[in-house]
Amino acid sequence: MEAKAETRPSRKGIILQEAARLFREKGYRASTLRELARRSGVKGGSIYYHFASKQEILYRIMDETMNNLLQGLEHEIREEQDPVHRLNRGIEFHIRYHLENQDETHVADTELINLGDDHRRRIVGKRAEYERTFSGILEEGTREGVMGVGNTKLASIAVLQMCTGIPYWFNEEGPLSVDEVVAQYIDFVFWGVLGRAGRRESI
Amino acid sequence: MEAKAETRPSRKGIILQEAARLFREKGYRASTLRELARRSGVKGGSIYYHFASKQEILYRIMDETMNNLLQGLEHEIREEQDPVHRLNRGIEFHIRYHLENQDETHVADTELINLGDDHRRRIVGKRAEYERTFSGILEEGTREGVMGVGNTKLASIAVLQMCTGIPYWFNEEGPLSVDEVVAQYIDFVFWGVLGRAGRRESI
DNA sequence: TCACAAACCTAACGTTTGTTAGACTTACCA
DNA sequence: TGGTAAGTCTAACAAACGTTAGGTTTGTGA
Known part of the structure; x- marks a missing residue:
């Protein structure tokens, strides 16, 4: 529902995808937003633009x-x-x-x-x-x-x-x-x- | 192997038992040693006498x-x-x-x-x-x-x-x-x- | 060219956390 | 009675964390 046809995935989508991978690897609690940001190609606090x-x-x-x-x-x-x-x-x-x-x-x-x-x-x-x-x-x-x-x-x-x-x-x-x-x-x-x-x- | 016959459980045993309960309730990462200590009837850092x-x-x-x-x-x-x-x-x-x-x-x-x-x-x-x-x-x-x-x-x-x-x-x-x-x-x-x-x- | 909003960055704050060092208490044995 | 070891407490440290505020860049439409 997020991406239609063949558009490149939105940053929000990338973050969600990387989060799933990261959370699976290390567990939710052991995963830091800083690493999630790094993996998503973004700096630290920028995540809070997309998520509360x-x-x-x-x-x-x-x-x-x-x-x-x-x-x-x-x-x-x-x-x-x-x-x-x-x-x-x-x-x-x-x-x-x-x-x-x-x-x-x-x-x-x-x-x-x-x-x-x-x-x-x-x-x-x-x-x-x-x-x-x-x-x-x-x-x-x-x-x-x-x-x-x-x-x-x-x-x-x-x-x-x-x-x-x-x-x-x-x-x-x-x-x-x-x-x-x-x-x-x-x-x-x-x-x-x-x-x-x-x-x-x-x- | 820890407790023989009918002796009251050792503090070490109590800590292990409470830890299992706590870890199950909140997960390992979300559990703090301070709360584990409280539940085990002991103050903060005393845990380190029993475990490294x-x-x-x-x-x-x-x-x-x-x-x-x-x-x-x-x-x-x-x-x-x-x-x-x-x-x-x-x-x-x-x-x-x-x-x-x-x-x-x-x-x-x-x-x-x-x-x-x-x-x-x-x-x-x-x-x-x-x-x-x-x-x-x-x-x-x-x-x-x-x-x-x-x-x-x-x-x-x-x-x-x-x-x-x-x-x-x-x-x-x-x-x-x-x-x-x-x-x-x-x-x-x-x-x-x-x-x-x-x-x-x-x- | 200008204005404006979306997207992102930087730098910091306050809190919590595992861990440690050292002092104190208790119980037991010589 | 004094000494010793086990067990516990207190207080603090350094690091890491989620989160925030405010500034900066980028893209778009008029």
């Missing part, structure tokens, strides 16, 4: 991330009817977004503690909404009999937690491609560690 | 946690032969330890970034060893044909990640008991979201 405070930068990153996740997920599963396919596409989107926006998602997942009460409540709310979408799918699938989840709320948390953690260890230069990670995780989410071994095929 | 630096306190918490996890896991699965039972007991131990030591485990899982290079390397090493135990079990189970995991390393990371995240949301006063959480998670790890519905029972 250090915390606002953090909030902007997290809020935009949550908005993208919510909107992207909604768009991804809208047309799909079957719960199994909905879950499949939802998870794939979740993983891909996390791998394509590692800095921002990592920050959004680790720096909640450094948000003020107001800001935190808003992010937590959006998080809850995001998670409710998944637990809704699990509920529907279980009701229809195609899934068998005891506690859908717990399961959705578990699914998101394990996918969210991918940027922690994923390495671009590593042996695994994004597609492989997506495939493996989806397989695990659906079949567990017991896998397809010794069971009827149903998908 | 703020970082040493963090490292002690994380290192002890990892040692307990490694030793506890080993002890828990030693006698068991069947990979399915080994995994079952391993996960149950992992979850229970995380729920019984929420402050310490939460700190150990979130504050890696605030460790110096040396300390971090040591903790990362122990983490890798811990995780290797689980991936070993999955490998064995897959080789024997009782499990069906495509990438055992990936799956073990996923399993640990989702269990490790439990202290994030678990509430002692909430509707769920520890036993229920353990049961649900183990069920999910083994059977995935498809569950037992429409499959042969094999366990």
